[in-house]
Amino acid sequence: MAKQIVKERMLIGGEWIDRKESIDVYDPGTGNLIATVPAATVEDVDLAIAQARVGARKNASLPVHERMRILHAAASYIETNGDVFARTIVLESSKTIREARKEVKRCIETLRISAEEARRIEGETIPFSQMPGHENRVGYVYRFPVGIVAAITPFNDPLNLVAHKVGPAIASGNAVIVKPASVTPLSALRLAEAFLHAGLPADVLSVVTGHGSIICDPLVKHDDVRFVSFTGGYETGKEISRKVGVKKTAMELGSNSPTIILKDADIKEAVSATISGAFGVAGQNCIGVQRIYVERSVYESFLAEFILKTKQLRMGAKSDETTDVGPMISEKEAKRVEHWIHEAKKLGATVCCGSKRRKAFLEPTVLTDVPKAATIANQEVFGPVVLIEAVNTLAEAIERSNDTDYGLQAGIFTGNIEHAFKAIHGLQFGGVMINDSSDVRIDGMPFGGIKGSGIGREGVRYAIEAMTEQKVVAFNLQRRM
Numbered sequence: 345m346a347k348q349i350v351k352e353r354m355l356i357g358g359e360w361i362d363r364k365e366s367i368d369v370y371d372p373g374t375g376n377l378i379a380t381v382p383a384a385t386v387e388d389v390d391l392a393i394a395q396a397r398v399g400a401r402k403n404a405s406l407p408v409h410e411r412m413r414i415l416h417a418a419a420s421y422i423e424t425n426g427d428v429f430a431r432t433i434v435l436e437s438s439k440t441i442r443e444a445r446k447e448v449k450r451c452i453e454t455l456r457i458s459a460e461e462a463r464r465i466e467g468e469t470i471p472f473s474q475m476p477g478h479e480n481r482v483g484y485v486y487r488f489p490v491g492i493v494a495a496i497t498p499f500n501d502p503l504n505l506v507a508h509k510v511g512p513a514i515a516s517g518n519a520v521i522v523k524p525a526s527v528t529p530l531s532a533l534r535l536a537e538a539f540l541h542a543g544l545p546a547d548v549l550s551v552v553t554g555h556g557s558i559i560c561d562p563l564v565k566h567d568d569v570r571f572v573s574f575t576g577g578y579e580t581g582k583e584i585s586r587k588v589g590v591k592k593t594a595m596e597l598g599s600n601s602p603t604i605i606l607k608d609a610d611i612k613e614a615v616s617a618t619i620s621g622a623f624g625v626a627g628q629n630c631i632g633v634q635r636i637y638v639e640r641s642v643y644e645s646f647l648a649e650f651i652l653k654t655k656q657l658r659m660g661a662k663s664d665e666t667t668d669v670g671p672m673i674s675e676k677e678a679k680r681v682e683h684w685i686h687e688a689k690k691l692g693a694t695v696c697c698g699s700k701r702r703k704a705f706l707e708p709t710v711l712t713d714v715p716k717a718a719t720i721a722n723q724e725v726f727g728p729v730v731l732i733e734a735v736n737t738l739a740e741a742i743e744r745s746n747d748t749d750y751g752l753q754a755g756i757f758t759g760n761i762e763h764a765f766k767a768i769h770g771l772q773f774g775g776v777m778i779n780d781s782s783d784v785r786i787d788g789m790p791f792g793g794i795k796g797s798g799i800g801r802e803g804v805r806y807a808i809e810a811m812t813e814q815k816v817v818a819f820n821l822q823r824r825m
Contacts (some may be wrong), residue, residue, distance in 0.1 A: 345824070349378065349380060350368075350379040350380060351366075351379070351380050351384060352380065352533055353381075353533075354382045354533070354550075354552055355533065355549065355550055355551045356388065356391055356392045356395060356550045356553075357392065357395025357398070358546025359808065361388070362382055363382035366381060367380065367382075367529075367703070368380055369379050369527065369528075369530060369644065370674075371435055372437070372671045372673050373661060373670060375675075379436075379530060380434065380546040381529045381533075383553070383554050383558075384553055384554030384559050385559070388651055389485055389566075390557050393521065393569065394552040395491065395519075396492045396519035396549060396568070396744070397491075397519070397568060398547040399519035399546070399547030400492055401584075402545045402548060403519060403545065403548045403775050403802075406517065406520075408462050408463055411462075411514060412459040412463065413459075413542075414514065414516075415456070415458050415459035415511060415515060416455075417543065418539045418544070419455040419456050421538040421542060422451060422535075423450065425538075426445070428446050428548075428739045429451070429503060429531070430444040430448050431444075431532055432531050433503055433531055433559040434663055435530070436527070436529075436530045436531065436627055437500070437502050437528050437531075437673065438625055438662075438668045438673050439625055439662065439670060439761075440669075441663050442665065443624065443670075445658070447501060447503055447504050451504040453774060453787050454504055454508055454643055454804065455511045457511070457805075458512055458514065458808075459514070461515055461808055462515035462516070465516060465651060465812065467483050467814075468484065469482075469483070470483040470587070470816070470818070471483060472818060475540070477810075478739040478821045480817050480820060481819065481820050483817055483818035483819065483823065484816075485814060486814075487516075487812035488813055488815055489517035489811065489813075490592060490731050490812065491519070491571075492518065492521065492571070493513040493519070493569075493570075493571045494564055494569045494573070495510065495522045496523045496563075496584075497512070497532065497575055498629070499525035499527050499628075500625055500629060500630070501557075501772075502528035502531035502532065503534070504529070508787070508802050508804070508807065509522070509573045509807070512807035512808045512811055513807075514539075518811055519547065519738060520538060521550045521551075521552060522536075522549070522550065522551045523554070523556070523563060526554070528558065535551075536549055543799065546671045549611045560584070564584055564588050565587055571593070571811055572584060572591065572592075573593070573595075573807070574595045575601070575802075577598060577657060578596065578600075578724075583594045591810075592810060594792070594800035594802065596792055596793070596798045597793070597796060598630045598750065599630055599631065599748075599793060600722070601632065601749040601750075601752055601753050601773075602635040602636070602637060602750055602754050603621070603633050603636050603637075603639050603781045604638075604738070604742070604745065604754070604756040605636060605638040606639045606741075606757065607642045608757070608758055609639045609758055609759060610644055610779075612643060613757070615646065615649045617755075617781045617783075618633045618650070618779055619657070619658070620632070621749075621781035621783030622708070622728070625671055626669055626706070626727065627672075627728035627730075628665065628672065628673060628727065629726075630752060631752055631782050631784070632783055633722075633755070633781045633783055634725055634731065635730070635731050635744075636731065636732045637733055637734075637741040637744055639734075639735060639736075640734065640735065640736055645732040647696070647710075650732065651697050651710055654697055654698065654708050654710055655709050657669050659708070662748070664811045669708055671703070671704035672727055672728075674704055675704045678701050678706045680685045681728075681729060684719050684720040684725060685699050687713070687719055687720070688714050690717050691693065691714075691715045692713060693711050693712065693713050693714040693718060694711065694712045695709065696711065696732075698710060706730075707728070709729045709730070710729075710732060711732070712734070713730070713733075714735065722748070724750065738763055738767065739784070742766070744765060745773075746770075746771065747792060749754075749796040750793065750797045751794040751795040751797045752773060752774055752775050752793035752798070753773055753775040753777065753782040753783075753784070753785075753793070754767075754775070755776070755778075755780050756771075756776065772795070773797075774787075774790075774797065774801075775793075787804065789803060
């Protein structure tokens with residue numbers, strides 16, 4: 345018997361809506377069609393914005409304790425139905441079941457932090473008497489919601505990265521319109537279900553499924569949309585920046601993150617952390633380890649141990665509890681990375697292990713001696729490939745780490761505090777992880793990069809600051825009220 349395909353609907357202003365045109369959603373591991381979602385139109389975007397205008401007024405008028413209650417209730421709903429959420433992630437994305445469970449837990453944490461940060465949206469007093477002639481004035485600053493937030497989310501964390509935009513938006517009194525990645529829209533729809541179950545007022549949240557080429561421009565350009573939060577590729581981010589006009593934006597645009605290994609590091613721990621950082625989610629991770637610079641005296645031993653452990657990784661079905669590495673998001677993406685590997689090899693790089701592809705599955709790959717001219721040395725690979733090179737000094741490692749148009753996160757392994765602080769001050773990145781790989785993030789920390797890695801910071805409190813505006817209030821005490 346043929347498996348029944350789930351026909352999903354999108355959420356606009358509290359109503360589940362279908363359309364004649366649809367988008368197919370496939371399991372990248374099997375290639376099987378698992379669901380369809382509506383292909384939204386420009387008219388659907390206009391409808392979502394019209395509803396969001398109403399929703400923004402509703403949410404702004406909600407007492408803080410009610411926003412907190414809704415966020416906590418949504419988190420509890422996800423916790424109760426954790427297996428459903430994890431299985432949804434596994435079905436539509438590259439994540440293994442173990443990776444999916446971790447993402448569900450992080451999503452719950454993100455929403456609970458959002459609830460707690462809602463109570464901390466605070467202002468400050470202003471001493472007007474600091475300036476002569478203003479002795480009789482007193483004043484303060486408070487924060488108010490921007491209004492409508494547009495959230496454009498990627499495929500690699502289809503639940504938690506949506507929560508990172510929706511949670512702060514609701515906590516700060518905004519309405520939010522989510523445009524999820526077309527290849528992984530199901531987790532965003534499940535998240536919307538959680539909020540409706542929690543009692544979120546209609547019109548506050550919409551999840552509009554559709555082709556980015558059709559619906560993103562009218563969404564981000566609309567005058568009523570006052571904040572655009574985008575996570576994705578650099579070129580797309582640059583286009584959005586050009587189109588949005590005078591409004592607030594936050595963009596996380598990826599990286600090709602480095603990690604430095606010095607001779608005084610714990611080599612076994614460094615190998616373990618960088619393997620996890622390089623090959624988790626089949627390498628499709630914006631802070632995943634792409635470049636490793638190892639001090640020359642320990643280079644050969646580090647490389648040998650790294651290759652040995654890489655070959656022990658088990659690639660296979662995502663639902664299998666023993667699987668370490670699943671497929672890439674599509675065969676097309678796997679072919680792209682395979683092509684970059686072959687290009688590097690032609691230019692003189694050595695393939696130490698991996699590089700074989702079967703449909704969307706690409707073996708974890710280790711490259712050495714990669715020339716600067718190779719695409720894979722300069723761009724974000726977003727696949728299970730890592731470059732390992734020897735360096736003579738920490739200064740050289742820092743210089744080579746910085747030799748990129750990106751600057752999201754970096755890591756360094758060392759037992760020397762002086763070396764650690766040299767790296768902290770010398771590395772041009774939004775985050776530096778000591779005795780960890782670049783692949784470290786908690787949901788409460790400021791997260792973002794410099795240069796081509798983006799604008800602004802995510803992390804709940806920091807997103808709330810971006811999704812609110814400051815209003816100055818001044819009382820002239822000489823005037824009668």
